[in-house]
Amino acid sequence: MIGKDRIFSTLEAILKKSPAEQTEAVLIGTTSALTRYANSTIHQNVAETNSKVYFRTLVENRVGVASTNSFVPGDLKRTLLNSYYIAENQRENPDLPELPSKASYPKLQTYLKSTASFTPRQRADKVRRIFKKAAKYDLDVAGSFSTSQSEIAVVNSRGVRAYQSLTGASINVIALSPDSSGYAEGLSRRVRDLDFEAIADTAIKKCLDSKSPQEIKPGRYDVILEPCAVGSIMEWLNYIAFGARQLHEGTSFVSGKIGKKVLGENITIYDDGNDGGGIAFPFDFEGVPKKRVYLIQKGIAKGVVHNSLTAIHDEVESTGHALTPEYPEDPMALNLFVKGGNSSLRGMISSVERGLLITRFHYINGYLDTTKALMTGMTRDGTFLIKEGKVKHGVKNLRFTDSIVRAFSNVVTLSRERQVINSWWQDIGSLVCPAMLVKNFNFSGKTEF
């Protein structure tokens, strides 16, 4: 960790030397570690110390971006001049906005010393206990356990000075028997908040309960999607639908439908970087404070997320969803919440006459027809038949192919309880999802296990 004072003083000194009209520097520094295990032994165990600095320079409606992972002043200055050279050689874009101006940010507790100081030995101790637990049932386990500390800073020539230090801890556990598997995961800024025992117990129970899985025919089933399954659908939905770019390009299922009902009335989806119910983070990579944005409210398409560039296009304010400077037209929601309902998972199961309980999906792809959010993917690590309100037995994995617009218009109930689900943007966001009971979900194929 470089530290707030050194980052600000170094970057501000560099910015003062910039020949550009406006200049921005974004720093992402990280010290991270990950312990990976399989066959109930640690087989990969890694650590990384790295920092990356982006410079974005604006010269007469032209923009240049260059980046380096060196924090040596000479390298920083060279990279700044590189971005200026690129801007000079760029084409003019009359729609290019100014860099954001000075802002204030809510104070969020995102850094926990206990996570930052977690050692390889401590990680090994935690996973060894999981191995022991699984061994009692003659099961193997695989998974990964990571801890990290990071810092993100944005400084620009118009007065933005944003800094946040953060920590993250996440674990996933797959329990394995010769013919079944079970999955569970946990994510928190505070490593002590991860309930390793409960996570292991869940994975083990799912694995044991799905032993000797039976084959069932593909077709339409009522399904209960557990939060991890909902999370992986939401991750794709976010990617193809909830950004300004997808709206403008006409490829999102909400394109041309803002203000109209697109999903069931019980579906509300919003993004809020300041909501501590998820992995909160207060500003985007332009230093704009994050706003709560309703994407879907009671089934009605309400809006999309913006950065400065896309906001100009729509004559609105940025919502604080810029990614790093090499993605200028790709604002993205990173702190997604799906509003819960009034049911419990147990209550949902008892209401199903014949259906499936799905732990999670594997390898979803949402490019089939983005205007309908048509997706495909496989079930994985715990798929069960529900009969007459009870979980009966495990079933072999199935391929779903269905429109999520249709599926999310057919949600009968949502659980009150929600889970914080990990995603590729770990440490600066998450997906907070309930379980969902969906009528007539379509399975188009099956596999052998």
Place this chain on the structure above:
Amino acid sequence: MKEKIKSTVSHLKRSGVDYADLRLVRKTTESIAVKNNNVESLSRDENYGFGIRVLYSGAWGFASSSIVTPAEMKRVADEAIEIAKASATTLKKPVLLAECDPYVDTYTSEYEIDPFSVPLEEKIELLLKVNSILLKDKRAKVAKSSMDFYNTQKFFASTEGALLEQEILESGAGMEVTAIENGEVQKRSYPSSHGGDFATRGYEFVKAMDLVRSAERVREEAVALLKARTLPSAEATIIITGAQMALQVHESCGHPTELDRVLGTEISLAGGSFLTLDKLDNLQYGSKVVDITADASLEGGLGSFAYDDEGVKAQRSYLVKEGRFVGYLTSRETAAVLNQRSNGTMRADGWNRLPLIRMTNINLEPGEPSLEELIADTKSGYLLDTNKSWSIDDQRLNFQFGVEIAWEIKNGKLREIFKNPVYTGMTPEFWNSCDAVCNRRDWHLWGIPNCGKGEPQQVMHVAHGTSPARFHNVKIGVSR
């Protein structure tokens, strides 16, 4: 720098490691993306650092840093040892490495024109020209053209005495256009989707694509798809073009032959493999016309190099021979399980990542007929082109691919086009239904720069040499 590295390797030896290696990597990237006649993004990135991998008391540890100083190298070396000691607390049996000759060598990939020396103006001009052609129809709403260039300098040293320097230059470009009318959205890409085509070549590779000449056809096909019928659901004969075949080989042959997946060490993310050890030399993976090789020694492929990131020399080996499954992609650790030597497929996507078994150039070897002959020989079927979506189960059996366009084949001739084509199958059944692979004239080494694997996730550059091939009784049009 060599002295710093040698000194760190000596320090590791003195610390009592069973084995250690150090990789120092400098990577420079340039990306240009043009969208709807505007330069959407133009950026350069420099990335520099080192990673140290140690085997201590039979267990692995890895640490890395972007601060390249002698003191930091020593700190990171000690950190890697501490991590290995923690790993050792769960060890069941010590890691053994297959023998490897400790090479001392240098290598630079071949190219004619350094893309970083080509003026930005020239590159932007070409992409803008392509964009303007793609947009010459009011139904063509979103046009994108892009180029990406990578220069990677790697230094590798091991406690066994290996000392390797490699410099690899990669270039790629592509275009896509999205046509929209009355809520219908259709896309065409060239030379392939998801960023185009890539190779371990210089700017001459981009020039040879002749993007400008292809732009009009790409736009017309995207617009024509707006009024096309959806591919019907059926069991049909299909011919898959080379670009889509590259993805098919990637997902259903490349990944399942990675021996680390087979041994269970990738379960936590991407899953395992149906090609379990008992199937080696025993499974009829495909029909007799199916030969699949791994060949990092091929020139110009995105999976080409002289030595992998364990210092093993690049080589060619069969994965599938006359349809029989005969080999895996291996590392020194996994090859030892089979009492073999590594076939050199360990790569990391940077200094800060641990090398993993990665595809190199995984190739469907060419067969006899030309594409024209194969189409003429097909009474009824479909020709499917350019990947749109991909999904496969975690043992790599049940797959489903979507492509951008299909042409009906009737009595040996291409007829009507169809939109939203999807096909699905089970891997061995599918490959056993293959009765023809087109010849070398239609064979191309496709570069794929975005293969994901590992935790923390790594994105690898790989390639697939493929030509079109024909398959029978394939389920198509199963989109809902």
